[in-house]
Amino acid sequence: MHFLFRRLSVPLTLLRCSLVVAVLYLAGCAAFVENFRPVIYGKTAKENYEKGIRSMKGESSLDAAKYFNYVRQNWPTSRWVPWAELGLADSAFSREAYIEAIDGYKTFIASHPRHPKTVDGYCAFKIGESYFKQIPSDFFVLPPSYEKDQGPVIDAQRELTSFLDRYGQSAYADSGRKLLADVIQRLADHELYVARYYLERGRTKAAIGRLEYVVREYPRARRDAEVLMMLGQVYLKQGEPKDARDAFRRLVIEHPDDYRIEQAKIFLDYIANAFGDLPPPAPLPPRKSPGASRSSVPDDSELLPPE
Numbered sequence: 001m002h003f004l005f006r007r008l009s010v011p012l013t014l015l016r017c018s019l020v021v022a023v024l025y026l027a028g029c030a031a032f033v034e035n036f037r038p039v040i041y042g043k044t045a046k047e048n049y050e051k052g053i054r055s056m057k058g059e060s061s062l063d064a065a066k067y068f069n070y071v072r073q074n075w076p077t078s079r080w081v082p083w084a085e086l087g088l089a090d091s092a093f094s095r096e097a098y099i100e101a102i103d104g105y106k107t108f109i110a111s112h113p114r115h116p117k118t119v120d121g122y123c124a125f126k127i128g129e130s131y132f133k134q135i136p137s138d139f140f141v142l143p144p145s146y147e148k149d150q151g152p153v154i155d156a157q158r159e160l161t162s163f164l165d166r167y168g169q170s171a172y173a174d175s176g177r178k179l180l181a182d183v184i185q186r187l188a189d190h191e192l193y194v195a196r197y198y199l200e201r202g203r204t205k206a207a208i209g210r211l212e213y214v215v216r217e218y219p220r221a222r223r224d225a226e227v228l229m230m231l232g233q234v235y236l237k238q239g240e241p242k243d244a245r246d247a248f249r250r251l252v253i254e255h256p257d258d259y260r261i262e263q264a265k266i267f268l269d270y271i272a273n274a275f276g277d278l279p280p281p282a283p284l285p286p287r288k289s290p291g292a293s294r295s296s297v298p299d300d301s302e303l304l305p306p307e
Helices: 002-036 045-057 061-074 081-094 098-111 122-133 151-167 173-200 204-217 224-237 241-254 261-274
Strands: none
Touching: 045 061, 045 081, 061 081, 081 098, 081 122, 098 122, 122 151, 122 173, 151 173, 173 204, 173 224, 204 224, 224 241, 224 261, 241 261
16 A cells, blocks of 8 residues: 555656646747737827736736836837836836835835825835745745745745834735734744744754744734743643743633643642742733844754754
């Protein structure tokens, strides 16, 4: 049976790889054709800008960029030029050229600080979204994203936090909050992954640092109750009953509907009976608001995190 399973798994892997290659090939062919397809330019700046917008709506971002560039080159003083410059950034975003899009939006903000699309937060939001789009996906043939470099995730958090700080009431704020919540979840997952890596290798101090960091920096992450349970158990194993009690107590108070509640109460009863002379618990620390600036990651440079 095991031999049969191995024989079946090989064709499945080949099928997955073939699907990836086919998708990339078709996408490349479409971009090649669009790049060399001639466009018919209009006679005015407005007409060409509108042609670019129609091309964007028709998912022809390369054609759109040609129209927007034509406006810039032929009517440099037209009032349509700033809109064409914004269109170029949008077209780069549409074709997933996110670094180019970020540069375009940042340049637009610097050149047109009073433009409606700067003032209403659109460009700042698109910068954050562009960073978010660069985060590695959890594609089924690849390792999960929390095992990979978190540079793009940190960049996305920085820009989305900045956007919400400045434009928290804008029409794009709700979308920004949703993206930021996803980013925070990914960062918490990565820290938990690293903590488990350390625990599996007996590096308990480094693991505690990572777990405490998750509780302190990402209290709204969906893994908070799981992390508090792990932290309490590690503290108890390390002979630190006061810290273990505080972790279990926080889990019970802040996550009353979590299924780990009963287990946490058992640990609390055990600690109360075995260590009756502990000082009373301190008030719970204030919860960090989502998107607030991050403190430095625990210094465990002598214990290299997983690749």
